[in-house]
Amino acid sequence: MTLLAQLSLAVVLLAFLFPPLQQDSPPQASMQHLLQRLSQCDFLSSGAGLSFAVSTLVRLDTLFAVVGGGHMPIPGANNINGSGVLIACKRLNQLRISPDLGTVHVGPGNRWVDVYRYLAPYNRSAVGGRVGHVGVPGYLLGGGVSFFGNEYGWASANVASFTVSSPAVLANGSIVTATPTNEYSDLFWALRGGGNSFALVTDFGLRTVPSGKVYVGTTTFDASVSGTQFLDKVYEYGLRAADDPKAAVIPLVEFSSGSTTPSYSAYLFYNGENAAPEPLEPFLSLPQTSRTFSYRTMYDWSLETDTELLLLTGFRQRFWVLPVGLNRTALQIIHDTYIDSVRQFSSSGIYLTALAVMPVPRTFFTASQKAPGGGDPKASTPHKSPTSGSKKASATRGH
Numbered sequence: 001m002t003l004l005a006q007l008s009l010a011v012v013l014l015a016f017l018f019p020p021l022q023q024d025s026p027p028q029a030s031m032q033h034l035l036q037r038l039s040q041c042d043f044l045s046s047g048a049g050l051s052f053a054v055s056t057l058v059r060l061d062t063l064f065a066v067v068g069g070g071h072m073p074i075p076g077a078n079n080i081n082g083s084g085v086l087i088a089c090k091r092l093n094q095l096r097i098s099p100d101l102g103t104v105h106v107g108p109g110n111r112w113v114d115v116y117r118y119l120a121p122y123n124r125s126a127v128g129g130r131v132g133h134v135g136v137p138g139y140l141l142g143g144g145v146s147f148f149g150n151e152y153g154w155a156s157a158n159v160a161s162f163t164v165s166s167p168a169v170l171a172n173g174s175i176v177t178a179t180p181t182n183e184y185s186d187l188f189w190a191l192r193g194g195g196n197s198f199a200l201v202t203d204f205g206l207r208t209v210p211s212g213k214v215y216v217g218t219t220t221f222d223a224s225v226s227g228t229q230f231l232d233k234v235y236e237y238g239l240r241a242a243d244d245p246k247a248a249v250i251p252l253v254e255f256s257s258g259s260t261t262p263s264y265s266a267y268l269f270y271n272g273e274n275a276a277p278e279p280l281e282p283f284l285s286l287p288q289t290s291r292t293f294s295y296r297t298m299y300d301w302s303l304e305t306d307t308e309l310l311l312l313t314g315f316r317q318r319f320w321v322l323p324v325g326l327n328r329t330a331l332q333i334i335h336d337t338y339i340d341s342v343r344q345f346s347s348s349g350i351y352l353t354a355l356a357v358m359p360v361p362r363t364f365f366t367a368s369q370k371a372p373g374g375g376d377p378k379a380s381t382p383h384k385s386p387t388s389g390s391k392k393a394s395a396t397r398g399h
């Protein structure tokens, strides 16, 4: 993780999608029977129920796994493959805001769309998923990269408390709440990125963000926009990104089965009422064929993206992450290598691929370090980031 902290660009080869293997799928009738039976198991609608389940499984020495939003579509990422019990958090879907509106308690059965919908009438939001379909627990326990991240850091840096059932900490399965200052502060620290290794979380206490509405949306660039032009804009944004942390982008290169050339687009975000914020100018100035960038709640935005994501249901996915410093030559090499690689397997059936070139400015890491409870467990060292300020970043141009 120290390496990650030194870098200013997280390049994500987002998703290779393949149809599921037919032999993995049980016949429809038996699947329906199974679902019917499972729907009758309602003992996990409370933290106490989950705690009872965990302590019983530990006592019986039975393998188990836990699934939250079930959003991680990599085979084996959130199931037990028939060799034990799968605990589903679906019914642990409580949502409760504090009287001062500063904290919202969120059960692990929620997705971010549920959280954004609940907070909208209070004129609040949360440092959460960039798309609403993502589940809350897996996202927060993995760190969580949010549109609000350049301003507020990792999503997990904005957790005030974790309520957990932890066989690793308490073999009797009792439930405890870990905060930055109580006797479970070490567990609190470990959960901000530690995945499911330490505990099963039954409730997240999240600090809310006072942003009822934000500017957010997608933009698709005209076919006349070349890879070189697009990467120039990504680089330009990267140089300025630390100057205004209210902005965030996900620049995308997509190349799918049936295409002969890549297409370029971007998710754009600004935490403020400004339709043309200066940091986003590089992207807003490129010729576009469509744009949904508009002032609205994160809930409304989630409805737009979730419809598209549902089309991906049933596909297998793979992610690869490559952190690199902000360097125009490196961007070109990554882009060209990606296109060459996709062209090589272009005859292999139905697939969708995307290269997300995300600038991560120094402010992301400095905000994360300010989190209560021992700073950033990912040990980031923002002073080594090439985008630690536009002055310094300009000096790296062309290297």
Ligand SMILES: Cc1cc2nc3c(=O)[nH]c(=O)nc-3n(C[C@H](O)[C@H](O)[C@H](O)COP(=O)(O)OP(=O)(O)OC[C@H]3O[C@@H](n4cnc5c(N)ncnc54)[C@H](O)[C@@H]3O)c2cc1C
Residues within 6 Å of the ligand: 065, 066, 067, 068, 069, 070, 071, 072, 073, 077, 078, 089, 108, 129, 130, 131, 134, 135, 136, 137, 138, 139, 140, 141, 142, 143, 144, 145, 146, 195, 196, 199, 200, 201, 202, 309, 317
């Ligand atoms: C299209 C897409 C967009 C994405 N966008 C983003 C993004 O913007 N930012 C970002 O940071 N990530 C993003 N992700 C990754 C996402 O954060 C992970 O997939 C995350 O795991 C989803 O959370 P989930 O609850 O749905 O996880 P699940 O698939 O349910 O589980 C993932 C892991 O969390 C564990 N887990 C689940 N519930 C609990 C619990 N209650 N206690 C302990 N462990 C538990 C599981 O055992 C498993 O190991 C994206 C993924 C996809 C496919």
